[in-house]
Amino acid sequence: MQRTPDLFDLSGKTALITGAGGLLGPKHAEALIECGARVVLTDHHLDRVVKREAELNSKYDKRVATSHRMDVTNKGNVEEVFSRYDSIDILINNAAKDPKVKKGGGLKPDSRFETMSEEYWSEGIDAAVNGTFICSQVAANKMLKNDRGGVILNISSDLGVIAPDQRIYRKPDVAEDMQNVKPITYSAAKWAVIGMTKYLAVYFANKNIRVNCLSPTGVFNDHPEEFVKKLSSIIPMGRMAHIDEYKGAIAFLCSDASTYMTGENMVIDGGKTVW
Numbered sequence: 001m002q003r004t005p006d007l008f009d010l011s012g013k014t015a016l017i018t019g020a021g022g023l024l025g026p027k028h029a030e031a032l033i034e035c036g037a038r039v040v041l042t043d044h045h046l047d048r049v050v051k052r053e054a055e056l057n058s059k060y061d062k063r064v065a066t067s068h069r070m071d072v073t074n075k076g077n078v079e080e081v082f083s084r085y086d087s088i089d090i091l092i093n094n095a096a097k098d099p100k101v102k103k104g105g106g107l108k109p110d111s112r113f114e115t116m117s118e119e120y121w122s123e124g125i126d127a128a129v130n131g132t133f134i135c136s137q138v139a140a141n142k143m144l145k146n147d148r149g150g151v152i153l154n155i156s157s158d159l160g161v162i163a164p165d166q167r168i169y170r171k172p173d174v175a176e177d178m179q180n181v182k183p184i185t186y187s188a189a190k191w192a193v194i195g196m197t198k199y200l201a202v203y204f205a206n207k208n209i210r211v212n213c214l215s216p217t218g219v220f221n222d223h224p225e226e227f228v229k230k231l232s233s234i235i236p237m238g239r240m241a242h243i244d245e246y247k248g249a250i251a252f253l254c255s256d257a258s259t260y261m262t263g264e265n266m267v268i269d270g271g272k273t274v275w
Helices: 004-008 025-033 046-059 075-082 118-146 184-203 225-232 247-254
Strands: 014-017 038-043 065-069 090-093 150-155 209-216 265-268
Touching: 014 025, 025 038, 025 046, 025 247, 038 046, 046 065, 075 118, 090 118, 090 247, 118 150, 118 184, 118 209, 150 184, 150 247, 184 209, 209 247, 247 265
Parallel strands: 014 038, 014 090, 038 065, 090 150, 150 209, 209 265
Antiparallel strands: none
């Protein structure tokens, strides 16, 4: 019987993370590295993951990370990156297109449902839905071939569980048809990710491949003060998430600490979806 700390040991495991050049991707990587895994950082923007690779290898004073440009919607590109490694034991599907609210700008009126173009819709769905499908398919085939099983962890959102409260994006003295909104593409994509998680969990349940989902809420990243106040007011804990607060969940879901858990969506949102 394993001691509890040993359940989190990922020594000898290789984890591939998509969208690793963004805000949470590097933190997912830190969680796995600190449990003993080596990580493969992928992103559509090579410069972002090259930078993250250097930062992680420097932080841990050894080669714990490698990086590649990878378009998750291009199956040939995904297969080529996966082929560089003897095994991929853990896949974190983190890539998505998420319009952010930032100082000096943010969500655009073209995100409104009434006037949204088919192109905008397709772009918003592509990375999260098609990318999750393609990467999960390539990863599962590699896991099955190596006969080692593995873990697929999909990253969804609290907005895949509940609809966004559009009031927090509103600006005073702005015409209704020009008000910013969180687009339907984000909610639709994140709902789909949860659905794929449940489907694949059952599909691979007897193949030693576990598939789970993590749904975080907004993570503070120098957002405008007004937006932070509005969002915090609809979270029972009264604040946005800190950037490090999902590392424990990543370690749990990707390790032997969760060997009897599959098909679940772990929502960590300060209580936002509870009330």
